[in-house]
Amino acid sequence: MTVPEEGQQSDGRPVIAEFVGTTKRFGEVLAADRLDLRIRRGEFLSFLGPSGCGKTTALRMLAGLEAPSEGRILIDGQDMGGAPAHARPVNMVFQQYALFPHMTVAENVGYGLRQRRPRMERAEIARRVERALETVRLSGFGPRRIWQMSGGQQQRVALARAIVNEPKMLLLDEPMAALDAKLRGEMQMELLSLQRSLGITFVLVTHDQQEALSMSDRIVIMGQGRIVQTGTPRDLYDRPANRYVAGFVGQANIHEGRVEALAGDGLARVALGGGLSVTVAAPFAVTVGMAVEVAVRPEALRLSSGAADGADAMVAEVLHKTFLGEHIECLLRHEVLGQVQVNVPRQAERSLQGADVGARVHVLWDHGCGLILGRD
Amino acid sequence: MRIYALSVYLFLYLPIGIIALFSFSAGRSASQMQGFSLQWYGKALSNPFVIDALKTSATVAFTSAVLASVFGTMAALALAGMKGRLRALFDAMVYVAIMIPGIVIGIATLIALVTVFDGVNPWLEPLTGYRLSMGFGSLTAAHVLFTMSLVIVIVRARIEALDRTLIEASGDLGAGPVATFWQVTLPLLSPAILAGFLLSFTFSFDDFIIAFFVAGSETTLPIYIFSSIRRGVTPEINAIGTMVMGASLLLLVVAQVMLRRAGGNNRT
Ligand SMILES: Nc1ncnc2c1ncn2[C@@H]1O[C@H](COP(=O)(O)OP(=O)(O)OP(=O)(O)O)[C@@H](O)[C@H]1O
Numbered sequence: 001m002t003v004p005e006e007g008q009q010s011d012g013r014p015v016i017a018e019f020v021g022t023t024k025r026f027g028e029v030l031a032a033d034r035l036d037l038r039i040r041r042g043e044f045l046s047f048l049g050p051s052g053c054g055k056t057t058a059l060r061m062l063a064g065l066e067a068p069s070e071g072r073i074l075i076d077g078q079d080m081g082g083a084p085a086h087a088r089p090v091n092m093v094f095q096q097y098a099l100f101p102h103m104t105v106a107e108n109v110g111y112g113l114r115q116r117r118p119r120m121e122r123a124e125i126a127r128r129v130e131r132a133l134e135t136v137r138l139s140g141f142g143p144r145r146i147w148q149m150s151g152g153q154q155q156r157v158a159l160a161r162a163i164v165n166e167p168k169m170l171l172l173d174e175p176m177a178a179l180d181a182k183l184r185g186e187m188q189m190e191l192l193s194l195q196r197s198l199g200i201t202f203v204l205v206t207h208d209q210q211e212a213l214s215m216s217d218r219i220v221i222m223g224q225g226r227i228v229q230t231g232t233p234r235d236l237y238d239r240p241a242n243r244y245v246a247g248f249v250g251q252a253n254i255h256e257g258r259v260e261a262l263a264g265d266g267l268a269r270v271a272l273g274g275g276l277s278v279t280v281a282a283p284f285a286v287t288v289g290m291a292v293e294v295a296v297r298p299e300a301l302r303l304s305s306g307a308a309d310g311a312d313a314m315v316a317e318v319l320h321k322t323f324l325g326e327h328i329e330c331l332l333r334h335e336v337l338g339q340v341q342v343n344v345p346r347q348a349e350r351s352l353q354g355a356d357v358g359a360r361v362h363v364l365w366d367h368g369c370g371l372i373l374g375r376d
Numbered sequence: 377m378r379i380y381a382l383s384v385y386l387f388l389y390l391p392i393g394i395i396a397l398f399s400f401s402a403g404r405s406a407s408q409m410q411g412f413s414l415q416w417y418g419k420a421l422s423n424p425f426v427i428d429a430l431k432t433s434a435t436v437a438f439t440s441a442v443l444a445s446v447f448g449t450m451a452a453l454a455l456a457g458m459k460g461r462l463r464a465l466f467d468a469m470v471y472v473a474i475m476i477p478g479i480v481i482g483i484a485t486l487i488a489l490v491t492v493f494d495g496v497n498p499w500l501e502p503l504t505g506y507r508l509s510m511g512f513g514s515l516t517a518a519h520v521l522f523t524m525s526l527v528i529v530i531v532r533a534r535i536e537a538l539d540r541t542l543i544e545a546s547g548d549l550g551a552g553p554v555a556t557f558w559q560v561t562l563p564l565l566s567p568a569i570l571a572g573f574l575l576s577f578t579f580s581f582d583d584f585i586i587a588f589f590v591a592g593s594e595t596t597l598p599i600y601i602f603s604s605i606r607r608g609v610t611p612e613i614n615a616i617g618t619m620v621m622g623a624s625l626l627l628l629v630v631a632q633v634m635l636r637r638a639g640g641n642n643r644t
Pocket residue numbers: 026029030031049050051052053054055056057058207
């Protein structure tokens with residue numbers, strides 16, 4: 001199922017690039033399946049999805065490193081057709097950086113400027129290279145050889161080599177994948193502030209949902225070569241279109257049920273079986289009797305020793321508790337629903353009193369929490 | 377085990393070592409050490425026939441190595457762009473060319489060239505007063521034929537190991553295919569090409585068998601040594617042999633170092 005882009009009308013920012021029914025086949029493999037997407041000027045857009053879902057292929061088609069089998073790619077309103085990579089106003093940061101080993105840092109960064117015709121003056125190139133190196137906090141490293149740079153520094157060189165050309169779009173293919181967790185966090189912040197200060201459109205490919213959620217203006221969720229859902233991080237988290245998105249962005253309890261009644265305000269009452277019903281959001285029109293899937297985030301559920309107003313309660317057995325710092329992850333078993341996960345925040349730790357492994361506790365599902373998922 | 381290995385090395389290198397040793401002899405016998413002197417080196421380097429042969433060898437070696445490097449690199453690049461059966465066929469043919477014994481290449485080149493010359497000369501001579509014959513050209517061509525395969529194999533290995541994304545990155549940064557070739561592909565291949573050049577040079581410089589057939593009136597250093605041996609061996613021959621060997625070893629070591637460096641470039 002493909003969900004229309006949210007907020008397309010409300011956001012008046014001009015479109016900088018567009019996929020129009022873009023398809024890419026590698027022999028039998030359908031790496032990109034009829035992609036339709038508008039990328040807006042100045043936004044930070046992420047492609048998010050599991051390995052092999054076609055994220056890199058989509059990015060490479062934008063860069064001109066791969067030609068679409070069908071459909072078109074527009075950049076700044078112009079059909080890119082068969083335009084080769086060197087004729088496109090975009091630059092890419094490659095996953096393994098792809099720095100030229102036979103050049104110094106400065107020569108690497110200046111490479112794009114040296115290709116300009118008419119030629120740019122040497123002094124001007126040197127000036128811009130130095131400024132780009134400053135931007136990525138590597139001033140003074142110009143004369144070094146590539147192999148004298150650490151992984152994180154190489155990554156910055158790759159970044160400088162791309163932004164020095166002032167591209168209309170910067171494409172990044174998992175640029176942080178090779179960095180350790182701490183460095184990755186730092187680079188994410190730097191990348192974000194760089195994007196804000198340069199005002200360049202960034203298109204990032206990642207399979208790290210945390211990275212996508214924390215950095216992006218919008219996220220494109222991909223699965224098996226197709227765009228599954230596009231939206232802001234909040235949209236995707238609060239209103240996942242289907243099971244795939246709900247499971248991929250954050251954690252979710254997903255249960256089968258049947259619509260029992262419409263509750264107004266975009267809410268519906270869904271029977272989950274065993275006499276248990278819950279009130280959830282219905283993002284699209286549903287009818288009574290319809291079989292649906294509902295999803296609820298583990299942190300939206302609460303544990304309690306008894307029932308409460310404004311919430312549906314079910315009794316479940318505690319299977320397992322894991323302390324994760326800011327919250328405690330509880331796995332429970334309910335006779336009808338099977339496994340249910342509840343994340344209890346530290347400040348609500350008191351609700352866990354008596355909830356030892358093997359004990360039976362009340363799980364509270366507040367009215368309006370969770371939502372009905374579309375079928376994929 | 378040790379003893380066996382030692383004997384093998386002795387068997388291989390003792391004769392060569394003795395030649396080198398005897399070249400410093402002060403006596404007239406090539407097979408006896410009588411005192412120490414550098415006189416035979418002096419003799420060899422002041423012998424005009426030796427100097428001429430050395431010049432011929434060096435010219436042929438340099439010319440054929442340059443041609444082999446250029447054409448071999450071009451062929452390797454073309455092969456890398458080819459796919460499927462045709463590529464496998466050409467690859468196999470390159471290896472076959474390396475494996476064919478020098479004597480076969482020599483005879484085959486001789487017969488082929490003689491046939492061509494006999495066919496062309498009756499037309500060419502009345503028209504231009506010039507006739508094709510065996511000599512510098514045929515010798516260089518025969519050497520290129522063989523050494524080009526060496527260059528192809530070495531450069532091919534380097535191309536296979538080349539990081540494709542470097543080429544893509546160059547394109548992404550605005551360089552067209554030609555600019556990418558000169559600025560990225562060629563510099564990255566250059567250690568392998570240079571190694572191929574040095575190997576080709578060494579091969580051509582040392583070659584006797586092919587030269588024996590197709591050199592015509594030209595006298596290369598190996599041919600000179602061969603013909604002077606028939607007039608009796610003096611320590612002068614030992615001195616020449618030692619110098620040729622020393623130069624060849626030096627070039628081989630340089631070629632090895634270049635190849636090692638080519639491999640090292642890959643790591644980044
Ligand atoms: N050059 C190619 N030749 C053949 N198949 C390819 C090629 N490039 C990609 N594919 C296939 O296309 C599909 C999508 O690949 P792609 O590299 O776009 O995935 P990805 O989402 O970037 O995955 P990852 O997160 O692992 O990088 C995969 O099934 C892959 O095997």
